[in-house]
Amino acid sequence: MTEFLDPSPSHTDMVQLLNPEGERVTHPDFEFSPDRPEDEAVRGFYRDMVLTRRLDVEATALQRHGELGLWAQLLGQEAAQIGAARALAPQDFVFPTYREHGVAWCREVDPMQLLGLFRGTDQGGWDPAEHNFGLYTIVIGAQTLHATGYAMGVQMDGLVGTGDPTRDTAVVAHFGDGASSQGDVNEAMVFAATYNAPVVFFCQNNQWAISEPVEQMVKVPLYKRAQGFGFPGIRVDGNDVLATYEVMKSALKRAREGGGPTMVEAYTYRMGAHTTTDDPTRYRLSDEVQAWKLKDPVARVEAYLRRGGGASTSFFAKVEAEADEFGERLRAGIHALPEPDPVKLFDNVYTELPEELREQRDGYAAYLSSFDLEGASR
Structure with missing residues (x-):
C-alpha cells in the first residue's frame, strides 16, 4: 500500500505524473497503472474531459439565454473530477457539492437532470442508490457530514476490510477550498478520525472561494489540516488527470481496506466564474487566469496523446464530433423540459x-x- 507522504508547500513536491506540456514525469511513490491498456485509459480520460467541458460551456450559454436560472461552472477542474471519479469502484458512494458535473458524468447521471436541476424543473430527482451518487448540496460543507455518517454505516454493515474487492466500500466527500473553513467539514473530520471511517475528503482547491483568495483563508497548505485530525493528507496536481486518478485510487484502496480517512487536496484553478451570477474580473487579475490557462487540463492530455502517438487524428475528430452532437442534444433537450411550476x-x-x-x-x-x-x- 502506498504510504502517503507529507510533501512541503512547494509545488514541485505535489504528486504530478503529467506536466503542463503533456510530458510524463516520474514520482517516487506513484505510477500511472490503470486497470486497462494505458493508451486506452488516457483516451477515455480525454473524452470524459472534453464532453464534460462541452456540458459546462453549453450550460453556461443556456443560462445566458435565460434557459437556466443558474449554473455553477467547472471550467478548468475537469481533470480533478474525472481522475477522482474514474478511480471509484462501482460500490463506492459519492457525496458531491453543486459543481461535480464531471463526477456525475462518470456515475452516469443523465446530464439533462443536471440541467433540469438548474432550470428548476428537477429538484435533484436522480436516484442516489442507482448511481451511488448523492444529490447536489447547496449548503456549503454539509455533504461532508453526510459522507462521514454514510461511511460509518458502511463500516457497521461489515463492508470494509473483508478482502472482497466487490464488497469493500469507500465513500468520497467533495468540497472546495472555501468549504474547508466551514464547521461542518471540521466536525466531519473529527468523527471520521475517531471512528476510522472509510471516507476520502476530496478538496478541489481552485484558489478562490467566490471572491476570497485561498491564501487569505489558510496559512498552511490545505492537505496539512488532516494531520491535526490524525489522518494523512496529500496534495496532487489537480490539473493532471493521471496523478489525480492514481492518488485517489490509493486513498480509496486504503479506505476500503480499513485504513481510515484520507484528505486529498487537488490543486487546481477555476478558470470560469464561481457561478453565472459572478463576475470574476472584479476580484482577480487577467494575468493570473492566463497563467493557469497554460496548465489547461484538457490541452495537457491532448498534447500527451499527440506527442506519444497514443491517439490518431481521427480519434480527436471523432471526439470533437461527439461533443458537437452532445451539445445539440443538450440544446434540444432543454427546450423539451417543462416550464418550472x-x-x-x-x-x-x-x-x-x-x-x-x-x-x-x-x-x-x-x-x-x-x-x-x-x-x-x-
Whole structure:
C-alpha cells in the first residue's frame, strides 16, 4: 500500500505524473497503472474531459439565454473530477457539492437532470442508490457530514476490510477550498478520525472561494489540516488527470481496506466564474487566469496523446464530433423540459404537508392564478 507522504508547500513536491506540456514525469511513490491498456485509459480520460467541458460551456450559454436560472461552472477542474471519479469502484458512494458535473458524468447521471436541476424543473430527482451518487448540496460543507455518517454505516454493515474487492466500500466527500473553513467539514473530520471511517475528503482547491483568495483563508497548505485530525493528507496536481486518478485510487484502496480517512487536496484553478451570477474580473487579475490557462487540463492530455502517438487524428475528430452532437442534444433537450411550476416546491418538503405549509401553498397558488398570463401573452 502506498504510504502517503507529507510533501512541503512547494509545488514541485505535489504528486504530478503529467506536466503542463503533456510530458510524463516520474514520482517516487506513484505510477500511472490503470486497470486497462494505458493508451486506452488516457483516451477515455480525454473524452470524459472534453464532453464534460462541452456540458459546462453549453450550460453556461443556456443560462445566458435565460434557459437556466443558474449554473455553477467547472471550467478548468475537469481533470480533478474525472481522475477522482474514474478511480471509484462501482460500490463506492459519492457525496458531491453543486459543481461535480464531471463526477456525475462518470456515475452516469443523465446530464439533462443536471440541467433540469438548474432550470428548476428537477429538484435533484436522480436516484442516489442507482448511481451511488448523492444529490447536489447547496449548503456549503454539509455533504461532508453526510459522507462521514454514510461511511460509518458502511463500516457497521461489515463492508470494509473483508478482502472482497466487490464488497469493500469507500465513500468520497467533495468540497472546495472555501468549504474547508466551514464547521461542518471540521466536525466531519473529527468523527471520521475517531471512528476510522472509510471516507476520502476530496478538496478541489481552485484558489478562490467566490471572491476570497485561498491564501487569505489558510496559512498552511490545505492537505496539512488532516494531520491535526490524525489522518494523512496529500496534495496532487489537480490539473493532471493521471496523478489525480492514481492518488485517489490509493486513498480509496486504503479506505476500503480499513485504513481510515484520507484528505486529498487537488490543486487546481477555476478558470470560469464561481457561478453565472459572478463576475470574476472584479476580484482577480487577467494575468493570473492566463497563467493557469497554460496548465489547461484538457490541452495537457491532448498534447500527451499527440506527442506519444497514443491517439490518431481521427480519434480527436471523432471526439470533437461527439461533443458537437452532445451539445445539440443538450440544446434540444432543454427546450423539451417543462416550464418550472413554482407551486411544486411545496411537494417535496414533508411526507405529509403540515397545515401551515398547506396554507402557504394554497395562498401562493391563488396569488399566481390572479395573473392573466394567457391574456398577457396575447
